[in-house]
Amino acid sequence: MTAPVSDAQRHDFEGLTIRYDDRVLAPRDWTAAQSRWAAELIRGAPPGPVLELCAGAGQIGLLAVRLAPRSLVCVEADHAACDFLRANALAAGLRVDVREGPMDRVLDPTERFAVIIADPPWVPRREVGRFPDDPVTAIDGGPDGLDLVRGCLSVVERHLVRAGSAVLQIGPGQGAAVAGLVPTYRGLRVVELRELERGGLVRVDRATA
Numbered sequence: 001m002t003a004p005v006s007d008a009q010r011h012d013f014e015g016l017t018i019r020y021d022d023r024v025l026a027p028r029d030w031t032a033a034q035s036r037w038a039a040e041l042i043r044g045a046p047p048g049p050v051l052e053l054c055a056g057a058g059q060i061g062l063l064a065v066r067l068a069p070r071s072l073v074c075v076e077a078d079h080a081a082c083d084f085l086r087a088n089a090l091a092a093g094l095r096v097d098v099r100e101g102p103m104d105r106v107l108d109p110t111e112r113f114a115v116i117i118a119d120p121p122w123v124p125r126r127e128v129g130r131f132p133d134d135p136v137t138a139i140d141g142g143p144d145g146l147d148l149v150r151g152c153l154s155v156v157e158r159h160l161v162r163a164g165s166a167v168l169q170i171g172p173g174q175g176a177a178v179a180g181l182v183p184t185y186r187g188l189r190v191v192e193l194r195e196l197e198r199g200g201l202v203r204v205d206r207a208t209a
């Protein structure tokens, strides 16, 4: 069934009109920093499409490819979010291949991406009650907050091209734990961590050889 996007709220995300409702995480302006960093990486990346994991209503990936045009594949498990994503892409005049479902099920094993953007739920389960306005499935990162971060790193390990880059959003104070996790995935290394207003970003690259 199609979500009633006409009843949705609207948010201006750095010039993109993003529609969403209370079934979906509301756009957070500070996350445009992830789009801008991804756009920088896209400009210097090897050939290939961009993948966005945990895309929600799509604003982070859409802004990235508006700033640095490339083909975009978006993965999102929630049906309502996928409907908004398709509508938001259409309104922005951007073509997006939307894959609805869990990230470990909707990509073909042969697919490869030059840049991967990931915004997994990262709130530790015991703390989700602190965010009553947010859908639990959009923020619940499991017991240590890192279940979906691990899921994203598994996808990055399998689908990022050589010399490609990923930029993952993480929670406040999770940088050291994530920096410890990344080398356990074959060929991946942390290049840089950045602190943002309410979270962090980590750039992960795949070695060239």
Ligand SMILES: C[S@@+](CC[C@H](N)C(=O)[O-])C[C@H]1O[C@@H](n2cnc3c(N)ncnc32)[C@H](O)[C@@H]1O
Pocket: 025, 026, 027, 028, 031, 053, 054, 055, 056, 057, 058, 060, 075, 076, 077, 078, 081, 101, 102, 103, 104, 119, 120, 121, 122, 137, 138, 139, 148, 151
């Ligand atoms: C933190 S929200 C981010 C949404 C969007 N990027 C934003 O900034 O508003 C995480 C998103 O991941 C989705 N998600 C949760 N588990 C997933 C999975 N296994 N595969 C794909 N998407 C998933 C949720 O439905 C939610 O939309």
